[in-house]
Amino acid sequence: MNADIRRERENASFKTEVLTHILDGGPEKTKRRREIENLVINDPGFQHEDLNFLSRSERYDAAVKKSAWMILKLREYGISDPEEIFFYKSFVHRGRPEPLDLHLGMFLPTLLNQATPEQQDAFFMPAWNLKIIGTYAQTEMGHGTHIRGLETTATYDPSTQEFVLNSPTVTSIKWWPGGLGKTSNHAVVLAQLYTQGNCHGLHAFIVPIRCMTTHKPLPGVVVGDIGPKFGFDEVDNGFLKLENVRIPRENMLMKYAKVEPDGTYKKPPSDKLTYSTMVFIRSMIVGESARSLSKACMIAIRYSAVRHQSELRAGEPEPQILDYQTQQYKLFPLLAAAYAFHFMGQYMIQMYHRISGDISQGDFSEMSELHALSAGLKAFTTWVATEGIEVCRMACGGHGYSRCSRLPDIYVTFAPTCTYEGENTVMMLQTARYLVKSYSQASAGQKLSGMVSYLNESQQHHLQAQPVTARSTVVNINDLTSLVEAYKLRAAKLVELAAKNLQHELQLKASKEDAWNNTSIELVRASDAHCHYVVVKTFAAKLTEVHDAAVHLALSTLALLYALHGMTENSGDFLQAGLLTVPQLSQVSQRVKELLSQVRPNAVALVDAFDYRDEILDSALGRYDGNVYESMFEWAQKSPLNQTEVHESYHKYLKPLQSKL
């Protein structure tokens, strides 16, 4: 092992294993996760050449191979707990998406949730046994987050008791669904239902798209891969154009809405019933933000402990780059964010399960809060993590640009979370709608509960813009509780600002929609502040559950850093709201620097605690043993361009050129 990184581990003030247990949710969870990890890593069925050296078609091929093997092994081991399946899958594919993702994650669950018992009999077992391989075809070329705009039509023909599916325009071609291009032989297609001359809006239909024997596209089906992307090389995101494709009436998913044989339409009892998958996925993405950012931090921080560069003191050896304050300033707040998002992700999943339980008992009271929180936090955490991964990459200097660092791959795999499952700005505005509504309710004297309860208080105090000097400052920058309070007041202030701006616009103009649009910058800002408050509060609350004194101290330092660094990043807000004074802001900057040096000796241990094994992290820079340069050199030799001593282009172009000049 590299001597620098060994010394870092020896100098840590806490036991890494204790923190790993906290991150996993208990020692038994850690144990089980590692068992699953070992099953995958020791399985020769999952070995393959380095994906970086393969063409896209070969990468897709390797992924299908592994996914097929994975299905067999999961059945063999009897692994059926969703969390365990999730671990198994992400170990197999090293956190990358794979061609069967939508079959497992959307097609099967949709059947379970929206098919009638007869439909379950007809479709579920064939799908479970991969006779039917399905995907979920919602997004169209011209229509994304706003799904009401989808154009695909399903017109009922009572004479044959069939639906006729069509893509009437170029913009209506289904575009993006994973596994649609080459893998799936069925798709759940979202389409506008027409029957008896009326449109009844979007409904879901099971559409066979490829022959179950030959796998060739069926008549009327134009299907294929949408071409290479920034990442997702293993996935055949596809297009689907339907030309008078007929399916039996029984292929409309009819657990809720129905079309009778004669074409009579029966409405679903509620339109909130398909809501819950979306909320679940967004909540999961919060945890994914933590995972991706923590991987990037692990790579950058371990590398920064190994890398020596420049000089701090003339004549002395080059220092570890982790000793540079600017390097710490880049990486440690991101490390703190990774922890904050991890605990936030755990909270969201717990909240989801609790509220799902309530909903199944008929209690919808917390549904809106969950919806608003999952939308906003999905946007808040993915934006921070996406930018943060790139900061980590660039903090590795040039070597971060090499595929052997794994950082480009982590980035392109994670980045689409900002635009899929609801585009982030749209998500922030959905959260804002809830905040503004809550603000109005509080103004009207209604007592709010949950994460927005602070809006009650703001009504009591009638928060107003005050000159900084006029208010008595209460923020204690060394006390996390006081900082949570400051974040809360900032959120209250910005929600109020947005709500008042909206009212002001409404007074000036006729249209509610224009007023909303003209306030949208403030609305996004309010949602952002609300989410920031929730994350700081959740991090602080988590600390009360940590009993190991050394770990508690290390995490408290990170929590303080997270909160205070966020204040310097948003100092205008805190000054503007009169929550900080100018001299206090200087103290905050100073305190951030002290915290950086407190995190420094524990930095490697804090990333070790994430416990990603080398086989999973797959980074020459982030190796546990710190043998970075040997590993890079070994990797480079395997580059396809090194398979021959002289590249053929020399003989084809350069040699002939020499004779012409």
Next chain:
Amino acid sequence: MNADIRRERENASFKTEVLTHILDGGPEKTKRRREIENLVINDPGFQHEDLNFLSRSERYDAAVKKSAWMILKLREYGISDPEEIFFYKSFVHRGRPEPLDLHLGMFLPTLLNQATPEQQDAFFMPAWNLKIIGTYAQTEMGHGTHIRGLETTATYDPSTQEFVLNSPTVTSIKWWPGGLGKTSNHAVVLAQLYTQGNCHGLHAFIVPIRCMTTHKPLPGVVVGDIGPKFGFDEVDNGFLKLENVRIPRENMLMKYAKVEPDGTYKKPPSDKLTYSTMVFIRSMIVGESARSLSKACMIAIRYSAVRHQSELRAGEPEPQILDYQTQQYKLFPLLAAAYAFHFMGQYMIQMYHRISGDISQGDFSEMSELHALSAGLKAFTTWVATEGIEVCRMACGGHGYSRCSRLPDIYVTFAPTCTYEGENTVMMLQTARYLVKSYSQASAGQKLSGMVSYLNESQQHHLQAQPVTARSTVVNINDLTSLVEAYKLRAAKLVELAAKNLQHELQLKASKEDAWNNTSIELVRASDAHCHYVVVKTFAAKLTEVHDAAVHLALSTLALLYALHGMTENSGDFLQAGLLTVPQLSQVSQRVKELLSQVRPNAVALVDAFDYRDEILDSALGRYDGNVYESMFEWAQKSPLNQTEVHESYHKYLKPLQSKL
């Protein structure tokens, strides 16, 4: 043409062509640029398959083919002006780097600048005619920006009058040079010179690395490609390990430093002589920031004019997404930054040529300012542009993630500017060193000139932290001159803050280096503010040269937006320095929104003016005619995964799996 985008062009308030001439530097320049563009676009020798569909080896092959053809054509047309060669090259490769970049941009110039007349005779013509293909091998695996740390050795052996070159450690292996892996048969190698038992620091040596007949690596030379990267697929960035490689004494570049036959070392007259290429490249990168960001803006803004999504008013058709305030807020400040950086880039090149002239006359007085400015602005503009390109990509929703948008490619091609030619944080600290030194000089009563002359004033006024309410505010937020003044005072304030922090640390601690490191966050912040000021000032100055009233108005709106948006982004600084009051800050936010709606009708014309032809922009989303969806669909059909109806992985893995379940 798409009706929306036609309407946008009809509604513009100015003539696009007039603005294009301003960007090019005059109508003749536009004409000549377009002539060159036509030469490239109409040349069948430059046609090739879409690079997105090729393997890396095929992409390298295609690039070598085009580069070889390019050399022939440049000779044929007699194009020799560096700016024209630059245009020709970037049209041929669509802005992507290529395998001969270092031969043309570093190897030949190094011979011209550092070789003796005898060496020129021996090496220049063979290199000009590509018998010798060279690269510039500086960076090592363990050593980047801090070049004094390089480990490669060149030891003089007087018995044979040769240098013996060695890579003594893994970290000393040359790593990253473009064209080194497969293309070059020679390299200029930077190595520590040892003669007569003493080390004389870094010197440059011409080292043959491949046989000029067979192109095979020479004995003792281990050379190859460093493997796939985030981008730069066309370039064979390489590694080079030297094992007792002997070269004649005459292969040391000896225009300045010399080693006599007996091994006697003669020092160069000055160590600043190799300085100028570095400064030139950094100045060029400022312009490259503008080019890359403006391409991204062109794609995102045109697409936002064509894309319809969601609803502003119930029942009405989906609006163009460019009508959403949040979309304008993402894109228009970046558009303004692209213009600002374009003018900044023009200024830097002019400044470079002016000061180079002075230097050749023996006047070094402005050299430090140029060096500091080029370092800081390189960092400032590349950071903003890198982030901005991704904002543009995500503003295109999911489709920005497709390679057909070109945005992923623009990002990965541009992103390394943040870490190469001097890592950005190191660059900011170099600028800070100049600023702090200037501050000390001003404090000591010395009169400063140039961009730092404001530090004279700050000494007169003794700027100090003042409570906001106590100062009489002078900033007029509608007046660009007043805003330039505010940026100037912010910079002065932050330079002062950094300088005082440094003094404070020095009082506390013994070591100068620790004090510097402990102030580095403030130092970077000061450099950032200085650069921001210079960019705002340069944009404002440029307006005085614009005589067309309509164009002047459009550009003034952008300049105001650039300045005011920067204030909202850094509101904490302006509040902290007492340059803005809280109510003024609200006015700034309000004014930014007004400016967004003023830019809106000209947005498409403002990107059209950049005048990138479809063939060069190569983006389905950014097409001039706005036929986005048809173009995407056509492109996707050509994806390699669509070459067969059924991918072989189906027969290999999925079909067999079905029978096992």
